[in-house]
Amino acid sequence: MKLFSKLYLPIILSAAFFLNACTKDEAVTVDPTAQLIKLTEGYATGAATKVLVYTESSVINTGYTRFYLQLKDSASGADVTQAQVMLMPMMDMGTMKHSAPVENPVSEKATDGLFQAASVFIMSSMGGSWTMTFTVRRPESGKRGSLAIPVTVTDPAKATVKSFTAADDGQKYFIALIEPAQPRIGINDFEIGVYRKATMMSFPADSALNFTIEPEMPTMGHGSPNNVNPTHAQLGHFKGKVNFTMTGFWRVHLDALHGTAVADTTQYFDIEF
Numbered sequence: 001m002k003l004f005s006k007l008y009l010p011i012i013l014s015a016a017f018f019l020n021a022c023t024k025d026e027a028v029t030v031d032p033t034a035q036l037i038k039l040t041e042g043y044a045t046g047a048a049t050k051v052l053v054y055t056e057s058s059v060i061n062t063g064y065t066r067f068y069l070q071l072k073d074s075a076s077g078a079d080v081t082q083a084q085v086m087l088m089p090m091m092d093m094g095t096m097k098h099s100a101p102v103e104n105p106v107s108e109k110a111t112d113g114l115f116q117a118a119s120v121f122i123m124s125s126m127g128g129s130w131t132m133t134f135t136v137r138r139p140e141s142g143k144r145g146s147l148a149i150p151v152t153v154t155d156p157a158k159a160t161v162k163s164f165t166a167a168d169d170g171q172k173y174f175i176a177l178i179e180p181a182q183p184r185i186g187i188n189d190f191e192i193g194v195y196r197k198a199t200m201m202s203f204p205a206d207s208a209l210n211f212t213i214e215p216e217m218p219t220m221g222h223g224s225p226n227n228v229n230p231t232h233a234q235l236g237h238f239k240g241k242v243n244f245t246m247t248g249f250w251r252v253h254l255d256a257l258h259g260t261a262v263a264d265t266t267q268y269f270d271i272e273f
């Protein structure tokens, strides 16, 4: 009997725990904003919609920044899960204004109650003041309105957005490092967002460039094998693999080409972990 209980009690206990955990999971609805930071909230005046703005960090750096919007009807307070959402970042530099690359939500339907978008802040607030305008259009009423918020943008210790003027076509391009966000030893996802400056107000995603990457540990004089050059996936996002064989300071050199015509060979991303 003693042996029996010793053997089976842990099994019975873990089974009970497991069943309990299952029923609990079904009852509790997961808050989609639990891992996010609420930046601010306000009203998209004209659209009768309250806009709650979430980000992944309370500090907004230059580079690729995701925004998560939760919308509520300003009269009823009910969740709004169907809407057209558009972002417009604007930097006022005193003598001139310019925008930045944006990714509007890919669908008019919210995912887990959130509309996900992104912007690439190409300068810090040292150079002027950023305003992000969220425009919401409610399809059932056709009502449209906007919420504009000030955004303070700081430069991170290591830049995650680079720009160059291409040697072959004379166009200006912005490259934002998206992955690895949490670098580790071994093969990491490598992802960049690529945008062309069409005008001061328009920075469309670009898929025409192709890239080669080469990681280097500058202080140790070696690189790494088995890297995969990033290729275009969608919306100007290029995906590849980068191999960090040890911790420390890595410089990932990035060459940009149009076919075989060299566009730029001067850029790199520094990554330290």
Ligand SMILES: [Cu+2]
Pocket (backbone or CB within 6 Å): 091, 093, 098, 123, 127, 128
């Ligand atoms: Cu600027």
